[in-house]
Amino acid sequence: MSIDISQLHDAYFEECFECLDVMESEIFGLELGMADKKAIDTVVSAAHSIKNGASTFSFKMVSDFSYIILMMLDEIRTGQHEVTEALTNLLLSGVEALRELLISVHKNSEIDYVHLADIRQQFEMMMVGDIELELFSESIIDNKLESEVNDAIVGWEIDFHPNSHFFKTGNDLVQLFGELENLGELTVEVCDDNLPPLFDLEPEDNYLSWKLTLCGNIAKADVVEIFKPVESDCKLTITPLIDSTIKQVTRVEQMVSKLEPHGELINPIIDIEDATAPIDNPEKQVTRVEQMVSKLEPHGELINPIIGIEEKTEITSQTTTLSESTVASIQIETDKIDLLADMFSELVATQSMLSQMGENFSPEMLPKLIDGLAQLERNTNEVQESIMQIRKLPIIDGQIIRVANENYIIPLISVIETLEVKGTDMKYVSGEGELYKLADEYVPVIRLYKVFNLKPNITDIEQGLVVIVENDNQKVALFIDDLLGQQKAVIKNLETNYRGVFGVSGATILNDGMIALSIDVAEVIALYRDPSLAKMAKHNDRAA
Amino acid sequence: MTELFADNDYLQRMHNAEQGAEQYLSFSLGDEEYGLEILRVQEIKAWDRVTHIPNTPDYIVGVLNLHGSIVPLVDLRLRFGMSAREYSPTTVIIVLNVLGETKRNVGIVVDTVNDAYDVFPEEIRACPQLGSTIDTDFISGLVSMDDNMMMILNIDRLLSVEALG
Numbered sequence: 001m002s003i004d005i006s007q008l009h010d011a012y013f014e015e016c017f018e019c020l021d022v023m024e025s026e027i028f029g030l031e032l033g034m035a036d037k038k039a040i041d042t043v044v045s046a047a048h049s050i051k052n053g054a055s056t057f058s059f060k061m062v063s064d065f066s067y068i069i070l071m072m073l074d075e076i077r078t079g080q081h082e083v084t085e086a087l088t089n090l091l092l093s094g095v096e097a098l099r100e101l102l103i104s105v106h107k108n109s110e111i112d113y114v115h116l117a118d119i120r121q122q123f124e125m126m127m128v129g130d131i132e133l134e135l136f137s138e139s140i141i142d143n144k145l146e147s148e149v150n151d152a153i154v155g156w157e158i159d160f161h162p163n164s165h166f167f168k169t170g171n172d173l174v175q176l177f178g179e180l181e182n183l184g185e186l187t188v189e190v191c192d193d194n195l196p197p198l199f200d201l202e203p204e205d206n207y208l209s210w211k212l213t214l215c216g217n218i219a220k221a222d223v224v225e226i227f228k229p230v231e232s233d234c235k236l237t238i239t240p241l242i243d244s245t246i247k248q249v250t251r252v253e254q255m256v257s258k259l260e261p262h263g264e265l266i267n268p269i270i271d272i273e274d275a276t277a278p279i280d281n282p283e284k285q286v287t288r289v290e291q292m293v294s295k296l297e298p299h300g301e302l303i304n305p306i307i308g309i310e311e312k313t314e315i316t317s318q319t320t321t322l323s324e325s326t327v328a329s330i331q332i333e334t335d336k337i338d339l340l341a342d343m344f345s346e347l348v349a350t351q352s353m354l355s356q357m358g359e360n361f362s363p364e365m366l367p368k369l370i371d372g373l374a375q376l377e378r379n380t381n382e383v384q385e386s387i388m389q390i391r392k393l394p395i396i397d398g399q400i401i402r403v404a405n406e407n408y409i410i411p412l413i414s415v416i417e418t419l420e421v422k423g424t425d426m427k428y429v430s431g432e433g434e435l436y437k438l439a440d441e442y443v444p445v446i447r448l449y450k451v452f453n454l455k456p457n458i459t460d461i462e463q464g465l466v467v468i469v470e471n472d473n474q475k476v477a478l479f480i481d482d483l484l485g486q487q488k489a490v491i492k493n494l495e496t497n498y499r500g501v502f503g504v505s506g507a508t509i510l511n512d513g514m515i516a517l518s519i520d521v522a523e524v525i526a527l528y529r530d531p532s533l534a535k536m537a538k539h540n541d542r543a544a
Numbered sequence: 545m546t547e548l549f550a551d552n553d554y555l556q557r558m559h560n561a562e563q564g565a566e567q568y569l570s571f572s573l574g575d576e577e578y579g580l581e582i583l584r585v586q587e588i589k590a591w592d593r594v595t596h597i598p599n600t601p602d603y604i605v606g607v608l609n610l611h612g613s614i615v616p617l618v619d620l621r622l623r624f625g626m627s628a629r630e631y632s633p634t635t636v637i638i639v640l641n642v643l644g645e646t647k648r649n650v651g652i653v654v655d656t657v658n659d660a661y662d663v664f665p666e667e668i669r670a671c672p673q674l675g676s677t678i679d680t681d682f683i684s685g686l687v688s689m690d691d692n693m694m695m696i697l698n699i700d701r702l703l704s705v706e707a708l709g
């Protein structure tokens with residue numbers, strides 16, 4: 001049989017309050033000047049018992065907060081501080097805050113994080129050594145999150161299975177449900193699956209069970225209390241109803257709040273961009289980062305675990321002059337964002353450590369400072385690299401087309417329209433090839449299977465389609481077999497494992513796992529005019 | 545030699561490796577047997593649909609999706625001027641790590657994969673001028689077997705960017 005550790009909680013809290021009393025009276029008794037070692041030792045041992053007990057029961061806040069007081073006491077004991085009025089006041093307010101914290105934990109009520117953080121900061125300012133406190137600030141955040149998860153409980157789901165003799169013992173179901181209704185919004189669903197045929201039915205027996213949903217900010221204990229009188233006559237399971245929105249948002253909030261302990265999220269990033277590296281367009285980079293960050297912030301909207309990040313795709317020379325830019329939304333998995341968030345938090349931690357060091361600078365800290373700066377630089381580079389990796393992915397909105405059993409993808413940005421062609425709209429010019437009458441102009445028809453030297457399935461222009469594309473103010477009609485879907489595509493270059501191919505800007509993996517080559521409209525036009533270009537191996541200069 | 549090839553004789557292999565033997569993967573094209581350093585093999589997989597690359601030599605079968613990267617595929621039969629053979633699910637693709645200016649992945653299409661052999665450096669003989677269709681530049685040596693001969697390919701040359709055309 002396992003021991004219910006919570007039975008020991010009361011004893012622990014009782015001991016804690018005794019310890020706090022001891023601490024308080026000893027601190028009161030301290031005389032100004034050098035600290036009385038014996039008195040300090042008594043305070044330390046009392047604080048230790050609180051901390052150790054807290055660790056045993058995993059009251060992390062309590063153990064962390066008493067740890068802070070212990071660190072301070074340790075500094076006093078080793079003679080780094082003289083006892084002053086300010087110091088005793090600080091210690092007393094620390095003890096008081098610890099008492100309040102213990103009461104909150106004991107009664108399971110709201111913890112005043114702001115106050116605790118305030119006291120903690122006062123200790124920090126008073127103390128000589130301070131680096132390890134970073135740990136503490138994180139634990140405050142983590143604890144806060146836990147309590148937010150508790151906030152996410154929006155009610156209780158109760159599976160209520162009364163025994164067959166439930167009504168024989170005089171239990172009143174209506175009264176029971178009525179009491180529940182007083183707590184919050186109650187939905188009752190009856191389950192009559194076990195109801196026997198009428199002739200087998202024992203009139204005084206119960207065959208029913210109920211599924212109750214109780215919504216509202218209700219303590220579980222209150223619900224249990226109501227069922228206490230009927231406890232022995234039923235089977236009961238109570239499960240919390242969690243607001244799924246909150247649950248998922250919490251994760252994101254955790255990331256954001258990890259980023260935010262110092263209040264200045266965006267600035268350090270901008271500093272990075274300014275300080276380092278040859279970026280072609282720093283201003284643009286910064287907006288990108290800001291965009292990303294601002295995407296992280298709206299708490300209510302991040303239900304989808306994949307976070308959409310707006311990516312301004314860059315338009316290279318081969319695309320039209322019509323639109324200078326397009327906004328494509330790419331999907332970045334949360335773990336990538338997590339990684340980024342982790343990097344940022346490390347960056348912020350290092351930065352704050354350095355600034356703390358700077359405040360109480362002494363020459364012997366110099367090596368540490370140098371290490372810290374090197375660390376900062378490494379972190380900065382990491383962040384920058386990973387942002388650049390996201391930035392670098394050339395994403396296009398693509399139209400998938402089919403030509404002679406092969407799929408290709410055309411950047412949507414160069415597509416004007418797709419048409420079925422009537423033979424009467426065609427004009428044939430000897431030596432010039434085919435022209436298609438589009439409104440009041442004639443555009444050359446490029447048969448893709450020809451420029452790509454594929455074995456055609458369709459050669460009759462009326463059976464296929466033409467895609468009107470534009471490049472450099474010039475329109476051409478690409479003759480294709482069929483149009484397939486549209487999709488966003490990450491274009492990978494062929495040069496990584498092979499070489500560049502004329503007419504093709506890269507390759508993308510379609511949703512079905514197959515590869516489609518992406519068509520470079522400008523190069524296809526060039527290829528159409530001069531087929532010998534196909535023989536030229538394309539060089540790597542265009543590759544990213 | 546035979547005793548060295550005792551199948552799956554793990555201890556023997558360990559011993560051979562200590563003595564300086566290297567493992568080679570052998571495969572067949574028609575009646576000919578070829579070998580390549582086994583450490584260069586990234587993956588062996590069955591034939592899968594590939595995407596054709598326009599305006600490339602016929603032995604460039606296309607590109608295939610290998611865990612998200614775009615890997616070109618070379619049909620060694622066609623590369624060596626042999627007759628083409630229909631691709632089927634039993635056709636084998638060996639994906640290799642090719643070293644050049646950069647490390648690249650290139651797949652080769654072969655008829656069958658045979659076995660892994662321990663070969664001591666002194667057993668590899670220089671390649672005579674064969675006068676065959678195969679450019680001897682691509683063969684780094686010959687190893688004679690019982691009644692056959694294994695040609696060891698220099699894949700870095702054979703599959704270099706320039707040689708792939």
